[in-house]
Amino acid sequence: MDKLEENQRSALLFTVVFTVIILVASVWITRVISPSVTQANMMYWLIDRSAGLISYELLSLSMILGLSMSSGLWDRFGRRNFAKQLHHFSTLLILPFLALHLIGLLGDASIPFTIANLLIPGSATYQPFLTALGSLSLYAVIALIASTYLRQRIGQKTWRTLHFLAFPTFLFVTIHGLWLGTDSHSLIGILLYVVPLAIIAGLVMERIDRAKSKQKAKTTAA
Template sequence: MEMFEWYMIRATGLAASLLLYLSVIIGLYSQVQKKRKQKVTISLFLHESLANWALYLVIGHVGFLLIDSYISLQWFEVLIPFNTDYKPLPMALGALSFYFLIMTIVTSKVRKKIGYQKWRKLHALNPILYIFVTIHGLLIGTDIQGAVLAAVNILPVILIGGMMLKDKPKLDVTH
């Protein structure tokens, strides 16, 4: 049964990472659309839905780690950062990513209660989540080559940066 667990650990982690990636891209795109004074209802719904599904898959990822008999991790090794001998840094980044994702989703659900400004400050921490997930995948994953993962992560930054620069107001230097 070890192979099933191994595949499920990889599949849930990779799928969660992909959904988080898509959620980030759509979230950034909706910000560009907002600046252009366009409706963002559908893109924000998709952004939040993808993040929710990423969380469900991360919970599955953690569950499969806990039942895997090959590595035999205890709950505290998976959920408490730096509390394992098995690849401590990538495992810690995975645990911290899990907590960042929970914080992001919970604060998004209660943003009206905590206030928009506080929510924006907390949501601004999400690049840390994304960086942690990416490093976690690079250091512990065996499914994607580093160059591919780097290219996949650099491309959206270039595209979104280009969209934002295109929208910048032009300075009138004739006066």
């Protein structure tokens, strides 16, 4: 993921601001019109669920685009630049939705979480292992995005190595969502996890086969 152009940064800033406005408006409306604890918990629960699923689908889209670009798929259709920009946006937009996901968890008093529970892996009393996977994934996403902006300083090799964090991150988030997510108990919810997982697994296998073919060709030529 290369550094965003000015127009892309502006679009991202607008999205983040718009997301915050929606959050603040939702909290205000709930507290003023329906201030009961039960209704407030329901609102935060919905924010948690929706933001978590959107974050997962954005991560899935980012990985699918990244893997398909490396295979040259988009070059065949002359749409590499489009795929590249969409890859940029889908990765960066994970952050505001992760923020909404955390705020939803903090606001829902039915399962009390502290900021420390969400940010320190293993400190939560509720499903500590699965919650820790979510915390680790949060840091991994931040590291991936930060490495892009520090690419010139850390070098291409380090950047590429850090980029491989995307694979365990996706696995962690998939486990986290499937076992903790409320929607994973429905068929549609399961498909929202299984379909991206299957596509990414297929692209990874294709990438491995391609690497083996290149290595075999080099060995034969030698």
